[in-house]
Amino acid sequence: MSGGEIVESFVVPVHPHTVLAPQQNEGWSKLRAAYDDAAEIISNSGADLLIIYSTTWPSIIGHQMISDPNPEWVMVDHDFHDLGSINYSFNIDAEFAAQWNAENHSRGLQSRCVNYRGFPIDVGSVVALTLLNPDNKIPAVIVSSNVYADRSETTVLAKACRDLVKKTGRKAVAITAMSLSNRMFTEHIEAKNDKIHSLKDDEWNRKILEFLTEGRLEDVGQLSRTIQQQIRVQKVVNFKPMWWLSAMNENRNDLTGKVLAYEAIHGAGCAVVHLNPTPSGVGDKEYDEDEVEVFSGERGVLDNIVSSEEETISSPADNGPELWDPTNAEGSVNTDAAPKPVGAYPHARRVGDLLYLSGVGPRQPGTNAIPGGPIHDGNGKSLNYDIKAQTQAVIDNISRILEEAGSSIDNVLDVTSFLIDMDRDFKGYNEVWADTLGKVGPTRTTLAIRALPTPIAVEMKVIAKI
Amino acid sequence: MAKGEIVAGCLAPHPPHIVYAENPPQNEPVAEGGWEQLRWGYERLRESLKDVEYDAIVVLSPHWQTYIGTHFLGLDNFQSLSVDPIFPNLFRYHYDLNVDVELAKQIHDKAHDAGLTVKMMTNPDFRVDYGTITTGHMFRPEWDKPLVVISSNRSRDYYSVEVMQEMMMELGRVTREAILDSGKKVVVLASNSLSHRHFTTESKIPEDMSKEHITSHAMHLWDMRMIDYMKSGQCQRLIDEMPEFTEQAIAETDGGAFTWLLSTLEVPDYPAILHGYGTIIGTGNAIVEWPVYQHKGE
Ligand SMILES: [Fe+2]
Numbered sequence: 232m233s234g235g236e237i238v239e240s241f242v243v244p245v246h247p248h249t250v251l252a253p254q255q256n257e258g259w260s261k262l263r264a265a266y267d268d269a270a271e272i273i274s275n276s277g278a279d280l281l282i283i284y285s286t287t288w289p290s291i292i293g294h295q296m297i298s299d300p301n302p303e304w305v306m307v308d309h310d311f312h313d314l315g316s317i318n319y320s321f322n323i324d325a326e327f328a329a330q331w332n333a334e335n336h337s338r339g340l341q342s343r344c345v346n347y348r349g350f351p352i353d354v355g356s357v358v359a360l361t362l363l364n365p366d367n368k369i370p371a372v373i374v375s376s377n378v379y380a381d382r383s384e385t386t387v388l389a390k391a392c393r394d395l396v397k398k399t400g401r402k403a404v405a406i407t408a409m410s411l412s413n414r415m416f417t418e419h420i421e422a423k424n425d426k427i428h429s430l431k432d433d434e435w436n437r438k439i440l441e442f443l444t445e446g447r448l449e450d451v452g453q454l455s456r457t458i459q460q461q462i463r464v465q466k467v468v469n470f471k472p473m474w475w476l477s478a479m480n481e482n483r484n485d486l487t488g489k490v491l492a493y494e495a496i497h498g499a500g501c502a503v504v505h506l507n508p509t510p511s512g513v514g515d516k517e518y519d520e521d522e523v524e525v526f527s528g529e530r531g532v533l534d535n536i537v538s539s540e541e542e543t544i545s546s547p548a549d550n551g552p553e554l555w556d557p558t559n560a561e562g563s564v565n566t567d568a569a570p571k572p573v574g575a576y577p578h579a580r581r582v583g584d585l586l587y588l589s590g591v592g593p594r595q596p597g598t599n600a601i602p603g604g605p606i607h608d609g610n611g612k613s614l615n616y617d618i619k620a621q622t623q624a625v626i627d628n629i630s631r632i633l634e635e636a637g638s639s640i641d642n643v644l645d646v647t648s649f650l651i652d653m654d655r656d657f658k659g660y661n662e663v664w665a666d667t668l669g670k671v672g673p674t675r676t677t678l679a680i681r682a683l684p685t686p687i688a689v690e691m692k693v694i695a696k697i
Numbered sequence: 698m699a700k701g702e703i704v705a706g707c708l709a710p711h712p713p714h715i716v717y718a719e720n721p722p723q724n725e726p727v728a729e730g731g732w733e734q735l736r737w738g739y740e741r742l743r744e745s746l747k748d749v750e751y752d753a754i755v756v757l758s759p760h761w762q763t764y765i766g767t768h769f770l771g772l773d774n775f776q777s778l779s780v781d782p783i784f785p786n787l788f789r790y791h792y793d794l795n796v797d798v799e800l801a802k803q804i805h806d807k808a809h810d811a812g813l814t815v816k817m818m819t820n821p822d823f824r825v826d827y828g829t830i831t832t833g834h835m836f837r838p839e840w841d842k843p844l845v846v847i848s849s850n851r852s853r854d855y856y857s858v859e860v861m862q863e864m865m866m867e868l869g870r871v872t873r874e875a876i877l878d879s880g881k882k883v884v885v886l887a888s889n890s891l892s893h894r895h896f897t898t899e900s901k902i903p904e905d906m907s908k909e910h911i912t913s914h915a916m917h918l919w920d921m922r923m924i925d926y927m928k929s930g931q932c933q934r935l936i937d938e939m940p941e942f943t944e945q946a947i948a949e950t951d952g953g954a955f956t957w958l959l960s961t962l963e964v965p966d967y968p969a970i971l972h973g974y975g976t977i978i979g980t981g982n983a984i985v986e987w988p989v990y991q992h993k994g995e
Contacts, residue, residue, distance in 0.1 A: 291783050291895045291978075305822045309848070310763050316822040341898055347785045349778040351824060379897055415764050417855055418814045464854045497765070 235396040237479055237508060238276045240405040240486075241269050241363070242443070242472075244501030245287050245355030247306075249362060251314040255422040258494030265492030265503035266362040272505060273363055273404050280324060280403040281364055281371040282392060284475045287355035287408065290375035293341025294388055297352065297373045298328040304349055306357045310415075311497075319357050324370035330399070331372065334391035339526040339615045340384065355408030363406065376471055382455070383523040385471045389478030390524065394654075405479040407472035411436040411500035412462035420497065428498035435462040436500035440493055443504050446486035446511040452477035462500070480508065482522070487511045524655065525615045552684050554599070566635035569628050570594035573684045578632045581697070586636050588693040590649070593624030594685060596631075605686035606651065618659035621689050626667050629693055638697050643673045647692040653679035656688055698880040703873065704751050706962045707742060708927075708955065708985040709886045711758060711831035712977040713781045713788030715739070718904055721838060725789040731904025738973015738984035739835045745970065749990050751882040753797040754837065754844050755804075755872065755961075758828030758888040759952025761848040764855070766814025767868060768848040769801040772821060781827045787903060792830050797843035800879050804845065807871040813864065818848075832888035847872075849952035858940035858951065865953040866936075869960020876961075887958035891923055892916035892946035892981040899978070912979035919946040920974070920981035927969040927985050932959050949980070967992050 244262060248255070253263035273281070288295070303320040328344050335342040356373045364371060374392075377384065396403045412432035427433040439458065442451045451458075452473040459470040480486060488511070491503040552573045557565040563577035564586070572578070572589065579588045593601055603620030607613050630640045646668060650656050657677070664675075673693075683690055716724055718731040761768070774795050781788035801817070808815045829846050847868075853861035876883045894916055900908040911917045919942055926935045936959060943950045950956065959965070965987050972984040 288782065292897060292899045307820050307823045309761060310765050310768075312768075312818050312820040312823050313816075316820060345785050347780055347789055349789065350780045350785055351782050353782070377897070379895075414855065417765060417852070419765060419816065464851075 235398065235400040236402060237393065237396065237405050238278050238402045239272060240476055240480060240506040242407050242409060242476070242502055242504040243269065243359050243363070244496060244503065245285075245358060245408050245410060246496040246499065246501065247308045247311055247314055247317060247354055247358055248496050250317055250358055252422070256425050258425060259422075259496065261492045262494050262496070262501055262503060263362070268491050269503055269505060270363050270365060273369070276402070276404065278369055278402050278404045280327060280396070280401045281360070281369050281406060282403055282479070283356050283359055283371060283373045283406045283408055284376065284472055285353050285355040285359070285373060285408040286376050286410075286472055288353035288373070288375040289378045291378060293343065294335065294377050294380075295343055295345050295375040296328040296331055297323050297346075297350070298325040298344035299323060299346040299348070299350065300325045302350060302352055304351065306352065306354060308354050317357055317361060319352065319361060320367070321352070321360050322364075322367040322370050324372055327370070327395070327399070327401070328372050330395055331374075331392050334395050335388060337613045337615070338387050338391050338524070340387055340391065342388075359406055359408045380471060381469060382474050384526050385474040386478040386523050387526045389475045393479050393481070405476055407476045409472040411439055411502055413499050414462070414464050416498040425495050425497060427495045427500055432462045432500055436493065436502070440490050440502060440504065443488045443506065444490055446488045446506065447484045448473070448477045448480055448486055448488075448506060449482045449484045452482070480506065483508075485510045485512065527615070564632065564636040566632055568596055568631040568635065570596050570599065579636055581636060584697045586633065586638055586695045586697060588629065588632055588695070590690045590692050591625055591628045591632065592683065592685060592687045592690045593621040593628065594687065595624065596628075601687055606688050607686050616688060618656040618688055619663050621687060622660045622663040623667070625689055625691050626663070629691065633695055636697065638695055640668070641671055642697070643668060643671055643693055643695045645674045645694040646676070648675065648677045649680045649683065649690045649692075650677060651680060651682060651688050660689055701877045701879045701881045701883065702989075703876055703885055703961060704749050704882050704990045705746060706885045706958050706987040706989060707836070707887070708958065708983055709742070709832045709836050709888055710735075710890045710982040710984065711760070711828040711888045712890065712980065712982065713784050713827055713831050714903065714977050716790065716831050716834050717787040721834065723791045723834070726787055728904050729902070731906055732909070732975060732977055734975035735973050735977070735982055735984065738975070741972040742836070742984050742986055745972070745986055745988070746884070751842065751884050753800055753881055754833070754842050754884050754886060755800070755847065755876070756829055756832055756844055756886040756888055757847040757849060757952075757954040757957050758826055758832060759849040759949055759954060760826035760828035761846070762851055762952075763848040764851050766816055767808060767850045768816045768818050769805050770796045770823075770825070770844075770846040771798055771801060771817030771819040772796060773798055775823065775825050777824055779824060779827050779830050788827055788831070790827070790830055790834070792825060794825060794830070794833065794840065795843040797845050800875065800881060800883070801845045803875040803879055804847070804872050807875045808868055811867055811871050813868060813871070828888050832886055836886060849954065853943070853951045853953065858943045861951070861953050862936065862939060862956045865956040866960045868953075869957040872957070873961045873963070885958055885961045887954035889949040889952055889954045890977070890980045890982045891920045891948055891950070893949040894947050894979060896979040909976055910979070911976045911981055916946055916981055919948075920983070924971060924974065924983055924985075927983075928971055930966045930968045932962075932964045932966065935959060936964060946981075962987050962989065965992075
């Protein structure tokens, strides 16, 4: 199946006032009306999945996803308990949560599913789901906000989710439950006296909303650190929801945005913002932080000897076919400086002044180690690998074989490349190519294939002249 | 009416792991033990206080986080299931907890008169936080004494450790006054860890003690420094260094419980009893008693 997409995105406020007491304050009732409008937009969108990233559910062991198909309980806010209780009973897509969890792991993230009776679903998620999905018509998933996560971890979390949406053909709505400025009054106030805590907070909130109205979501994501410093109480290390929402929208800057409401709740900046993927026609990015596909941050704190991944890299021979000595028919060129074949064939064969090379992978001569890591371990469990390191190692091996034949990398005429995961790897492969063979200028064909005989992601077939 | 008194004050941390490791009937998950240093520490604390009489326990936990002042549980009884939002695999505890609402209200009123923002919590659906429950269970598993449960005002997040300390010193002072006026004998508990940097991974068996250690040497040094001050009766230095400690060790003293505790005890200058120290998922935890009952009239 293919063709899944994020059909709508929303920023929504977290405090319980919109559910429990909208009538007490004009601003709260406007937020409630905007929430109701958002519910209508979602209902008309044909969406079949709601995905909530909630800033009011902190986690420590990576990210957590609710996977109880029908969580039910009564939510009472820690501060605003006098407004009353919210009974909830939600429709959760447990299967999607489990698949997302697996995608996270394959991208190097810590994450887990949570399915326990009575698990306290956080106020932001309860408010958002109660108002956006009033009849529980559309199944939902909820993900926590990791207290230690920074941009790369949050971005990769979103990419794992987005890819899964595509792969499973879902029509999904991405929702961040969050405040803009999050400073509340630290004293009790009369409902009628509510306003944004300070002029500075208000100015920043309006600046963010102006960006979002122009559909410049990625720019807001890249301003996250500044926003955190300016208008966020330093509860957590960073202002993360915009990183997540932007990555859910392919880090685009040309969405169609509309602010449905912007008001204060007990001083905090609260907005309902609608973002639609239709290109707005505006758009270059003002900033350009790096793209990040897999998370490779510090995670091995429990294992201070050697991680299982490193072990696998150093002994991939346990993890692949038998190795052969190269064959030696007339014109064959073989070298100890290239990895041993996995069948009865030579490294290269010379005909006239042309050299035909057998398919070359990234394995290292002698050790068989795979630079950038193997694509799976000995049990077939997927591992993260670095396509750039693998591609570079392929080119180095090609170079050694050509030198053994009295030629060099500068004489390559034609290359056929094989990638086992075109979507994931083409970009990295192409970058290394551009810096190496791209400068030599051979013709090139790149194919996606299902597998290679060893746990590698890239192989090249080369024709060169002597 | 006889004058009330604080009979003891304790630093009594609350990682849910230690309740999990004890396997009490109230908790759903089952463990093969673990974190014994801390659980033995709690045993020694309970033993130390077994002949000391008291009427109520006053506890401040950083996991009832309030941004609008300090709140107090305000109904006689709370019963429900507490599931830790961060470690739900370890802590799903069926609690039944009685509150000394009268004493809570007395502290509330005094705090109000002193200009602090306060509120009584009277929503019967409210779920008591797992920090309070863990400390309550480990301190007195019988659950036969009423509690006063005080929320953690996040003034540290809104302002600074210094402002937080000022407010918690004041809250501690009025807590003490209210207790003395109440005629009751009370134990006060600060429910918090010391250094508070967690691992972000969990071992397959959470109670696998071969994986448990402090997250970094710097955290260890900070914890030992603070414990030395406690053992040698230098609580003013604890207060003085709290901002640095809280920031550098990412300490859970940010919730104000520890400062509040020291203030209720009038910043003691006598040695505390260290009952135990251990790490939990990388964070540093000490169980410490200030035996006020031994220092009457000093
Ligand atoms: Fe804690």
